[in-house]
Amino acid sequence: MKGVPEALRNLRGETAYIDDLPEPRDLLHAAVQLSEGARGKILSIDPSRALALDPAVRVVTAHDVPGENQIGSAVPDEPLLPEGEWEYWGQPLVLCLAPTRQLAREAARLVTIVSETLRPVLDPREAAGQDAFVMPSRTQSMGNPGAAFAAAAFTAEGRVESGGQEHLYLETQGAYAERRDGDRVFVISSTQGTTIVQRAIARVLGLPQSGVEVEARRLGGGFGGKEDQATPWACLAALGAWVSGKPVKLYLDRATDMRATGKRHPYSTDFRIAADKDGRITAFEADYYQNSGSSCDLSPAIMSRTLFHAAGAYRIPNLRVTGRMCRTNLPSFTAFRGFGAPQGYFVIEAALDAISNRMGFDPVELRRRNLLSEGDVTHYGMPLKEVRAIEAFDRVLEKTGWKALRADIEAFNASHPLEKRGAAIIPNCFGVSFTKLPMNRGGALVHVHADGSVLVSTGAVEMGQQVSRKIARIAAKSLGVPLELIRVERTSSLTVANTVPTAASTGCDINGAAARVACLEIRDRLLAHAATLRASGPGLLSLEEGRLLEGSADTSMTWKQLVTSADESRVDLSAHGYWSTPGLFYDMKTERGSPFAYHVYGAALVEVRLDCLCGRVKVERATIVHDAGTSIDPVVDLCQVEGAFAQGLGWALLEELRFGADGRPMSDNLSTYKVPDVHFLPARLDIEFLSETGSPASVLNSKAIGEPPLIYGIAGYFALLEAIRAARGDRIESWDLPLVPEKVLGLLAGTGRVLGQKDLQ
């Protein structure tokens, strides 16, 4: 294996993230005061104590906003700084500027805010009871579920809870801003979307978008947390720079970041499922109560993905699913790798678990029997092509020797009273494209320099997913030059405008495709030029690895010579590429259409070992078979699967987001919110890619990789549930994710407990 060049600087400690950039001498640091209460009303703000600290301190409030005090992109429900009510514990209320960070933080603490507390709503079902939604509810359906339930041989129902998840990008949120020439701003933001930030700043400062230059360098992780929610910090920094006329840096400490920013949405869901006597699922219904938090943010798009993935990788002829996006007084929950799909997946897998229990049917066999196959039509009316669900599932069975493994586990469990093993397999079918159709476009600007070196800029933000590497490969391949000639630049509103955030796993698909469009255009101009030089037809000429070929024969001309000659002949060596994903359509009224460019398939087995005495769990191994299409960079893809699986497993078994009964954040630092460490993850992790086939819908027949493998972590939940069942000798049902040790011990002991004395409180 060989590394990705961008990583050289990381390892040498040279990569400069927001807080590592050289600081201008007149820099002001910014800090915010966060609300201490889940809901309240500001009665007055008195900055005097903060101002007394130092003459250089400046306190910025909502009144200082020159434009519109609003950053909500879908719905105007997010003031940058609240004027009246605040909506969650940890919401920024005022901004302070000072020459040192220490002073700025101290000043922020000293601003006196007189307020009145209001009663918060934290539970999504309670919010739904009060009709408090961020958007009207949405239902998708197919067939006749009512009739199917009436006719079913077996039915099961239940409630499923899944918790929120903190992104824990290692680089916290931050931005640097400068006011330039009096009437424009320059901002470096740790954002996944330069245009989102640009648009919001323009709105807040009352500037045209052209007066707001935004760039994103390498991010220290994003995972969705910097899709919409890098915006407030960039806007605050820009506001600070605007009012002070000085450069401003706002960089959050970990606790502020964890309190103030949104996370993966918690869901609470009721489901019903039906099957015939042969174990075929005939109907499924679900009511999802999404805890959307304090504002709309991306919640509707996330719910949309939940609904699209309601049936998981299964064929279910009769279905009705309804999503309710409930407004509560918690941080505004937001995008997180998977974007609503994992929540939907967990529910359908719980439903299959339930019905297999009801039927006394082997859960693995039941899952296999209901997998999607070629030509199946989804509940939103999209016919599926090149379906590989069964292929992947069977490959996992084969690789793990499932029958023998199951027998082995049973034998082990029979002879180990204090230890049990459990395993589960779940399939994957993940739709790729932004569920909001207009977002499925990418842009790129490519310059070929006269010396032959190539500079590629796109809308894709590099945050560790190594999209730059893939785009470089695409550009090299499209131009027919060696990879070393390609340099992929940071993302800037100066080079590519009207971008969409780097999200939904589409970063490479759309921006890589746009880069390819631009590269092909330049290549064609070069070949046309070469044709005039050689008096040959351009159709006969091609470029490969930096050499000009005529037919299959090498001409003596190199890439560099060709470029230099073309430049001298005044051939334009720059091009802008634009890509809009073809074939997508969706009718929101009928909830029918073809919203995805393609689907990604796969399956995973996870095996755990449980200490029945203390409830300790060790994930022993995982086997993943995944469909990456024709991988552009297999090393990058492998590492993406590993990383996504780790986050999925963390969500399923470890990461517990907690709020107090008053809405107070209780897991707001690394000591109270645990993410996977090196011990948590299995040393035995076996990942295999399905054989390559042509998936014409995407660039160079590759498939998106960022989010889909996160789903495999859910197998960990069901593996552990099986181990707990082995310990209990029954088929207890509990779908309450994450399945942390406290819950495990509770399930192991049940109400009886080993000593049978007092009930769990």
Add this chain to the structure above:
Amino acid sequence: MKAAQSCTVFLLNGDSICTTAWPGTPLIDFLREEKGLTGTKEGCREGDCGACAVLVGEQVDIEGTLGSTARYRAHPSCLMRIGELENQHLITIEGLRQAAESSGLEEGLTPVMRALFDENASQCGFCSPGFVISLSAWLLEGSPLTPEAAVRAVEGNLCRCTGYSAIRRAAAILAREFSDLPADPVDRIRTLSAAGVIPISALRFATAALPRAPFTGTDTDKSVLQSISTGTDTKKWTFQPLSTGTVTEKLLQPLVLGGGTDLSVRQPHPEPGPAVFFTRLDRGLATISEKDGSVSIGAAVTIRDFFGSPLVRRSVPGIEAFEEGFASILIRNRATIAGNIVNASPVADMTSILLALDSTILVADASGTDTGRSMPLSSFFRGYKSIALEAGQIVTTLSFEALGSHERFHFAKLSKRERLDIAAVNSGIRIALEAGGRMVLSASISAGGVAAVPRLLPKASATLAGAPLSVETALAAAYAASAEIEPIGDVRGSAGYRRLALERLILSHFVSLFPELGEGIGAALEAQVGSR
């Protein structure tokens, strides 16, 4: 000794530093803000992520001998203060980069960076410098280069991007590449600096005989370090170890700091000013010794050194197994025994271990030069975060009787994440059996996380005295324990969970110490499920 603190003298990568900054200045701020060394990252400022890790070299005593040797370990710079670096060698990622460059290694990568690079173990890269430091420390430490040891070396480093698989692969490459490192610490440093893993200044530091006395900041100190940084010959020195007798002088100083793994977390941005007494710089406080079967642990002994001590391991057979449950290697390298106790956290692990060992705590006060007061550790805790220590007093020693041949010890904890997590509940047991091994003579059980203070469980312990070693006895002890506690719920566990967890931990003591009881205890659990 003079408390002159005009200057803290240390070696930073290849340069000798003499800084007048407040000794309590957080090291991470000094590096990033004052020195512009931004390769060291801040991910949490509470010791939990490892992004800020740096290598620290110091001259340490070799237990049981009069000799000392150079030792490099990884530390989280966010919890460190610059004053504690006196006469030590600090290596940051920039120093490693220089090592690669001056060794002419390709692309300026040290072998550790190279392995991580080749396996694509750096995605967003924010965690990467920390991993490079921890894996370099792993090579420096002389622990076996097994996959398990590699995992342990990076257990204090969080990576949110890679899922660690690529990092494991990189460690495997390093293990192959450096399979025959010399055992002698100085030879190993020589080999590793020749290979460009660490800068040549490390070898110079390791071969110079440096004084360990803190706070001198004299010109002589400076010139030795300068000679290291310039590579000229060094003077040989004998050092003056500080004895506990000099403690009194320091008691006048307001801020007592061990590893800072509690204090720096509580004061992430300390107000500059007060003088700081770094207990770890005081040799008299950092020793482990034995007299007449009584083992004395100096207050400033780190968790790592406690579990690594041959004397401790001899005195409490099997105790080393419980090291890994405590925080991460980065924290264990710093956290001190006394810090764990004085912080008085109800879930402090070391405290629970020492309670079960029936330890005595020794407190010295400002009035005299004698060793001060001693009391059973269990009476040191008065109430939530309230301890029997007055202003101006410090803890100097913890002592306990070595286990007799008929005695056993066990410790267990439960936390959300198996490693690097604070306990929801912990428990230790010291148990004495009669000669035949069939009956319990006496036992001492401790528990953390079940009361406002870490405590002993006298009632549960009493049920064991004179009882036959049986499943019933174990169950009775667990039940008695549960009846004598009043836990409360918080983010680490509900009250009900804590009660249940303590019962189970006590059963696990028996299952682990007396495996023959395992089946019976298993059957008891199953019977319970069956009766449901």
